[in-house]
Amino acid sequence: MEDEVDRLVAAWRRERPDLDVEPLEVLSRVSRLARHLDRARRLAFAEHNLEPWEFDVLTSLRRAGAPYQLSPGQLLTQTLVTSGTMTNRIDRLAKKGLVERLPDPSDRRGVLVRLTAEGRDRADQA
Template sequence: MPRDQIDAVVGEWREQLPDVVGPSMELGKRVHRLAGRLQEAVRDETAALGLTPAEFDVLSALRRAGPPYALKPSELAAGLLLTSGGISNVLRRLQQGGLIERAADAADARVAWVRLSERGVATAERIVRAVTAAQARLFAPVPEALVAEAADRLRELLIALGDIAKEEE
């Protein structure tokens, strides 16, 4: 079997600190490297549309929510692992760009909603398609069955680590 760059790194650690080498190190390094490749693809596509990865995350979360494409800022922040300050900055930029609208809840003025504008819906769909296509290009040299198996195994690992969907808790 051919060796990847992580094999070389692990081999060096095996010589220097053999007690730190194991499957968890190899998995961690490979997941980190793969995440970097995926993040690079996202950055390239979002930059081409004048967006940041955080703006992409907000637009895609709102679009994924379905009509009326609205969520509370706190829901966005929690779902995207952003601080309240971080989400505020992203929302301000998206609002200035005409991609989102903010509105108070008709029943409770203390509650604010973030909603995709008509332009925001179209932009969200365009960027989600672009990012998905970039990910498909990244994995194109890999047999589809291997990609599916890797996704299934990673799901098993995440579930074993307690990363369970809310509706299943």
Template sequence: MENRPKRSRTTRAATEPHQTAQVDTRHGDAVDDILAQWHRERPDLDVSPMGVIGRLKRCAALVQQQLDATFAEFDMSGWEFDMLATLRRSGAPYRLAPTALFSTLMVTSGTMTHRLQRLEARGWIARVANPDDARSTLVQLTAAGFALIERAVEAHVTNEHRMLAPLPKATLADIESGLRAWLHALEPKR
């Protein structure tokens, strides 16, 4: 194996000051270290997508840790929050058909059944008769479930604001726009 000269780890972020004093990007990150290793080992390979995907994955993992910590304050998991929030945002009377829930939350019907049983056991939802179809039931928030999700969603939004606060509004708008376009390109066409 031949010795190759080490490449400089200088990146654009390392040479240009960031526009806000709240975030210092001049020193690179763990993804820069990985990219530098690949540039050293495979200078023929364009590994630039690893920068985007790697940072996205690291951000997603770190964001998930922060979200989970907030949900834990309310003795709930992420999926419990998602189910209660889906019912809450559906509007009064805060009930949906199980099929609407599992298609919105992208889980199987078997998983949905198990999760509904757990939420019902905790007293956060109830299954009620469907007034439009006597053969089916609807899932509805109980008073306890409604009170819980009201508090939890406020803490959740506060947490999200806190996580995004270091970024300038223009950067957030660019991120949102870029992610929307990328999501549209990746999602199956309806």
């Protein structure tokens, strides 16, 4: 059974026989599958009024176990975003009442991000 990727690869083979288009057979399918999964994920989280990035941060904190808190640096490692992006995300989640910032008792300059009861409920429901 031929699919869109088969047609795409055949067209490239016809138009550019000098190119090795074999990697497209896998990469194009993986890319298309990722888009389908992302769409399904967004729909699932929308039912709980969450964006995928919100779910990622909330579940990182939830997986940490009680008291459900991590440093911003630990959140960066788990979610693979930049520090500026993480700061923005923490700000937005705090504004929604899903996380709170607390002073880090082991570092006067540091903060910890803790999941609120509402944030924990949302993560568990989603």
